[in-house]
Amino acid sequence: MSQTTEHAPATGSVAVAGEHRRHRGGRPAGGAMRAVGSTAVTKVFVMAISGILGIITSRLIIAHFGTAAYAQYGLLSTFPTLLPFADLGIAAVVINAVAASDEPRRDEMVKRTIVTAFRILLASGGIMVIVALVLTAFDLWPLLLGEGLLPGGNLAAGLCLAVFGVVVPLTVGQRVLVGLKKTTTQVASQAVVAPFMLLCIGVFVMFMIPAGTYLAVASYVANSLVSVICMIVAARTLRPQIGQAVRMIRHVRSYESVPAIGLAWPMLVQMVALPVAMQTDRLLLSHVSGDVQLAQYNLASQLFGIVLQTIAAAGVALWPVYAKARAQGRVESPTKPTLWFLLGGLVVGGCLALVSPWLVEFVSSGKIHLPVLLVVSFVVFVALQACKYPIGMYMTDKGGLVFQVVPILLMVPLNLGVSWLLIAPFGAAGPVIGSALSVAACQVGPNFWYVSRDLKRRRAAQAAGAAAPPSADEAREAESDFLADQTET
Incomplete structure (x- = not known):
């Protein structure tokens, strides 16, 4: 294979020459909303299966391995939520490059981007494996994780982080699928996790294997299957790009990476700041409130989390739509999708609120009751x-x-402070109200302002471009395309 390759034009700056080229390769908004709906339905289906099988798996663990094993299992399974920055923001670079390309299977920039992603994630995953080895070798996991570890839990924790680090580079496949507008496929692949876990636990129980300490390792292997499946599907869909990219990883000098820091760093900041801002409610309640309010929050969060996860999966399906529009010089407004998402959130959240008394009664056997304010706060937050x-x-x-970085950084102290103050008067609803206010003030409001200005700017630029006569090169290119189409006809 040749060691030198010419740089292809950046896919994010596609020239538009006349109406003949402007309408080529576009995607209607209706197609985008169909993709969103398909992703949402698939996510609900996957979560339904996972929820049912997860309950069975939990009962098996508690019944055959004990509550201590179940507690450690839950503790070690939280590593992915504590390491949301593992991909170092490279997801934005990969998704934008793939989505913007007209021919991703032959686009040199797409291949260079995938090579760059592999190199960065190999370094990130390698560091995690080294950290896992060091912490395990010096028996430091009990110091970090506390008394929740069983005997042998030090090795189990090290294995969990090591498996997580090994699989990090394979997450490129999931990003590629999102960029290819195959978010539904990426979401559907998650359906393998719960059956695999139930099978593993069932085998341990059936053959009386004393694996209680290492149950969480099986969960990491199960989640790794998602990355493996997505990588296989992405490689086949994008053939031969990913195979060639893998072979070019080691040729660092002769096959340069693309500049990734411009998109990666603001994405990385968001991935670090958002969990701090949104995932600390339980800690606040634990310090300020009692067990009853913490239990109320946990149950309400579990119920409305189903809706939030579905919204998140459906929302990501819009990413490649807007990336493609930018690359083609089209103005794709998010106004109507925003209204539909808002209406959908209110309807689904409201329906869940109406049936929540019966769900809470069933799940908690009447031991927990959710205050009306807590339920209403979650509906607004959703x-x-x-x-x-x-x-x-x-x-x-x-x-x-880049614009989102400052508001999100401001949201961290705002959410923590407001939530802390609201716990005393409103109990478990306090942190939810604080999160809702923070999202409105630091995300919805500023983002609406930015988008409205950006839409005006893009439309003005498009109007100016349409009014201006095409250059000689653009005219020749448009004429060549027209003659080619006439010849094919």
Whole structure:
């Protein structure tokens, strides 16, 4: 294979020459909403299966390995939520490059981007494996994780992080599928996790294998299957790009990486800051409130989390739509999708709120009751989260991602402070109200302002471009395309 390759034009700056080229390769908004709906339905189906099988798996673990094993299993399974920055923001680079390309199977920039992603994630995953080895070798996991570890839990924790690190480079496949508008496939692949876990636990129980300490390792292997499946599907869909990219990873000098820091760093900041801002409610309640309010919050969060996860999966399906529109010089407004998402969040959240008394009674056997204010607060929070997704997916270019950094960083102290103050008067609903106010003030409001200005700017630029006569090169290119089409006809 040749060691030198010419740089292809950047796919994000596609020239538009006349109406003949402007309409080529576009995708109607209806197709985007169908993709969103398909992803949402698939996510609900996957979560339904996972929920049912997860309950059975939990009962098996508790009954045959004990509550201590179940507690450690839950503790070690949280590594992925504590390491959301594992891909170092490279997801934005991969998704934008693949989505913007007219021919991703032959686009040199796409291949270079995938090579860059592999190199960065190999380094990230390798560091995690080294950290896992060091912490395990010096028996430091009990110091970090506390008394929740069983005897032998030090090795189990090390294995969990090591498996996670090994699989990190394979997550490129999931990003490629999103860029190819195959988010439904990426979501559907998650259906293998719960059956695999039930099978593993069932085998341990059937053959009386004393694996209670290492149950969490099986969960990491199960989640690794998602990355493997997505990588296989992405490689076949994008053939031969990923295979060639793998072979070019080691040729660092002769096959240069693409500049990734411009998109990666603002994405990385968001991936670090958002979990701090949104995942600390339980800690606040644990310090300020009692067990009853913490249990109320946990149950409400579990119920409404189903809706939030579905909205998130459906929202990501819009990312490649807006990336493609930018590359083709089209203005794709997120206004209508935002209204639909807001309406959908209110309807689904409201329906869940109406049936929540019966769900809570069934799940808790009457031991937990959710205050009306807590339920209503979650409905509002779900609606705001739904509202922010379309405009957030529109803002996935460099300018949009950079703009979001400051508001999100401000949201961290704002959410923590407001939530802390509201716990005393409103109990478990306090952190939810604080999160809703923070999302409205630091994401929905600023993002709406940015998008409205950006839409005006893009439309003005498009109008100016349409009014101006085409250059000689653009005219020749448009004429060549027209003659080629006439010849094919």
